[in-house]
Amino acid sequence: MFSLIVGLFLFLGIHSISIIAEDFRNSMAAKSEKGWKAIYSLISVVGIVFIAKGYAALRFEPVVLYVVPYWLKHLTYLLMLPAMILFVAPYLPGKIKQATKHPQLIAVKLWALSHLLVNGMLADVILFGAFLIWAGVDRISISKRKPRVAVRLKADGVNDVIAIILGVVLTGVFVLYLHQLLIGMPLIF
Structure with missing residues (x-):
């Protein structure tokens, strides 16, 4: 630990x-x-x-803190799709970034929450709980800080389409391959 x-x-x-x-x-x-x-x-x-x-x-x-129903696994898959789209959205500014303001923090919250829904071991609660709390605190903090000027791509609707395509592809690659490779846990049994 x-x-x-x-x-x-x-x-x-x-x-x-x-x-x-x-x-x-x-x-x-x-x-x-x-x-x-x-x-x-x-x-x-x-x-x-x-x-x-x-x-x-x-x-x-393993230390089991809670057990969840099997069907929550499907909700996790569902939540991870917008999480992946929101994760890439800041690099491709468009309406998604404009509407969400801080899409990557929302992505971290969705990622952490969705994983807490299906993982009730102590290690999971520590890991995903820490990220969920951090993302919430950071979001509150950002609203109180001066915005930083960053050189970025010009906001464009095409960027939203690219972010959605990249998010869908990333989700598919993670579900089918990367999650097992990186985490050691296959998602498709």
Whole structure:
């Protein structure tokens, strides 16, 4: 469990710098944006490695907190489709991004919630619960922060179509192949 907690602390911690220390984040980025992004990325990757190792280790010693009905699996599949579309939408600005404002945070919430619906082990509740709470706190925090200017693609309706196609393809690839490859859990039995 220690590795999972350390990984969550590192990954969500670095992703929370703007929530708890926005001035620090801005000063680091002002000194060297590439340097800040390199440190941010390195800490994120180390966090992911710890999360993966800790989560895998906890799955070998399962602690059941709750059991869910089988049919919720289908709801999870259904929720993951918009999650994947919303996950790519910020990179392809259009009406989806405009309507949702922070589509990637909504995607994280849908991902975490949908996985909590079908996974009742302690490791699952810690992992997905942490991401769900973090996304909620970050969304509240964003509304209180000054928006950052970012160079992005021009908003276009074609981007929505591309985001939807990419989201559908990503969902299909995850269901059929990547989830088993990356997580070790096949989704199609």
